Amino acid sequence: MGKVSKLKLAVLVSGGGSNLQAIIDACNASDYPAEIVLVFSNQLDAGGLERGRKAGIRSEAISHKGYPGGREAYDTAVSALIEESGADLVVLAGYLRLVSESFVNRWKDRLINIHPSLLPSFKGLHVHQAALDAGVKFAGCTVHYVVPEVDSGPIIAQAVVPVLPGDDAGKLAQRILKQEHRIYPQVIRWIAEGRVSVDDKGIVTVADAKPAEFAEINPAIEPA
Numbered sequence: 001m002g003k004v005s006k007l008k009l010a011v012l013v014s015g016g017g018s019n020l021q022a023i024i025d026a027c028n029a030s031d032y033p034a035e036i037v038l039v040f041s042n043q044l045d046a047g048g049l050e051r052g053r054k055a056g057i058r059s060e061a062i063s064h065k066g067y068p069g070g071r072e073a074y075d076t077a078v079s080a081l082i083e084e085s086g087a088d089l090v091v092l093a094g095y096l097r098l099v100s101e102s103f104v105n106r107w108k109d110r111l112i113n114i115h116p117s118l119l120p121s122f123k124g125l126h127v128h129q130a131a132l133d134a135g136v137k138f139a140g141c142t143v144h145y146v147v148p149e150v151d152s153g154p155i156i157a158q159a160v161v162p163v164l165p166g167d168d169a170g171k172l173a174q175r176i177l178k179q180e181h182r183i184y185p186q187v188i189r190w191i192a193e194g195r196v197s198v199d200d201k202g203i204v205t206v207a208d209a210k211p212a213e214f215a216e217i218n219p220a221i222e223p224a
């Protein structure tokens, strides 16, 4: 039997890259249907670059600071790099930089992001504190297709965590991050298996997914 080709990923990071690591770990399983062909960062010292290099993945950075020609020119250079890598899917994993509309259009339907809130609530930055300030009792994370409007776009999967008494932004972020590491590799698997579709209203369906796979409260609230 011939070797089945895997979905090729470009993973874009700006920071520590714990989500990148979760994807690297998933890709290490021989039956995982995707592989990372490029790690890219806009930060020359991003921890994620080190994780990529350690895993033997091509890992490159271009600083956006003072890039000649501004955001459009920068994003054109990033797109060229991604194209050259042969990636099929662009995965934003803590890429703390707004991407231009032309970048979004260039990678339309092949660009996903993870955001640490239950969208459409709490877009933007400092979302854990915003959730605590709003007094919500559940928080979570969302994987979605990227559209020009920030933290919008068809929702592919969410995981829900409880907000617990005594939480601060750091504790809540850790609880959510654990779920990010679970759902991001899962979503990439679904896409690689060709199971994700979006209707004309922007509603995503995952073929043959069990309800608990794409909407789960985790962990269940334990009695005190």
Ligand code: GRF
Residues within 6 Å of the ligand: 013, 014, 015, 016, 017, 018, 019, 020, 093, 094, 095, 114, 115, 116, 141, 177, 180
């Ligand atoms: C994650 O919380 C992600 O949802 C957000 O940025 C953070 C990145 O963390 N977009 P890491 O670099 O993957 O550890």
